[in-house]
Amino acid sequence: MADRRTFLKAASAAGSAALLPAAAAASARPAPETRPAFIVDARLPRAEALRLRATALGHRVLDPRGEMIALLLQHEAALIGPGRHLVGLTGYADFALAQDLLRASGHPIRHAVALGGRDGQRDIIRGSARDGAVIAALLARMPTEPGREAQATSFIWIA
Numbered sequence: 001m002a003d004r005r006t007f008l009k010a011a012s013a014a015g016s017a018a019l020l021p022a023a024a025a026a027s028a029r030p031a032p033e034t035r036p037a038f039i040v041d042a043r044l045p046r047a048e049a050l051r052l053r054a055t056a057l058g059h060r061v062l063d064p065r066g067e068m069i070a071l072l073l074q075h076e077a078a079l080i081g082p083g084r085h086l087v088g089l090t091g092y093a094d095f096a097l098a099q100d101l102l103r104a105s106g107h108p109i110r111h112a113v114a115l116g117g118r119d120g121q122r123d124i125i126r127g128s129a130r131d132g133a134v135i136a137a138l139l140a141r142m143p144t145e146p147g148r149e150a151q152a153t154s155f156i157w158i159a
Contacts, residue, residue, distance in 0.1 A: 035059055036085040037078065039071065041094060044154040045116060049142050050089050068094040072101050080107045086159040087138070095155040102159050111135060112157035124155065131158050 037060040040051050054061045060078070064071045068090070072079060079086060080102065088098060088109075099109050111127025113135050135156055 036087050037062065037075075039064055039068075039079075039086060039088040039090060039094075039098070041065075041090045041154070044089060044091065046142050046144070046154070047089055050138070053141075054087075064090060064094050066094075068097040069101060072098065076105075080105045086157075087134075088155070088157045088159070090155055090157075092153060092155065095157065098157075098159070107159055109157045109159045112155050113139075115139075115154045115156060125157070127158070134158060 035058065038050065038054040039062050040047050040054070042048070042051070042063050051061050062071055062075065078084070084107065086102075086107075088095070090098065095109075095112065099112075102108055109125060111131035111134075112125040113132075114122050114124050135158065138156065
């Protein structure tokens with residue numbers, strides 16, 4: 001079973017498997033138990049683009065639908081623990097709830113970036129350069145929705 005360091009090395013070396021075209025990524029995909037899972041709130045800007053990319057590459061994508069704690073507890077064995085990796089795109093409330101539950105479970109959010117709002121994009125939690133590079137790579141090819149992004153702040157994060 002791969003640990004977080006192995007995942008991050010592979011992500012930084014390959015530009016993250018989530019960013020490769022589906023055909024090229026098929027042979028480079030990690031085993032299902034080490035593949036990152038995505039928690040994506042479908043109501044947010046950029047959510048559809050991230051969901052489509054993740055599902056095309058065989059990643060599990062879950063929508064919290066305003067019930068982050070229930071989602072994390074219901075899927076705890078598959079989402080939280082050694083060798084498990086999460087990428088989230090959520091609003092503030094779900095981000096804060098996930099941060100608390102994941103920290104208590106020994107699987108803290110390592111890096112997060114706020115997107116949109118009046119201030120634009122800014123780092124919220126300073127993680128490692130590798131985690132930041134993974135998020136930057138995810139955002140690099142993700143279309144923006146200027147009108148919608150100015151209305152609310154969303155958070156993209158890695159745990």
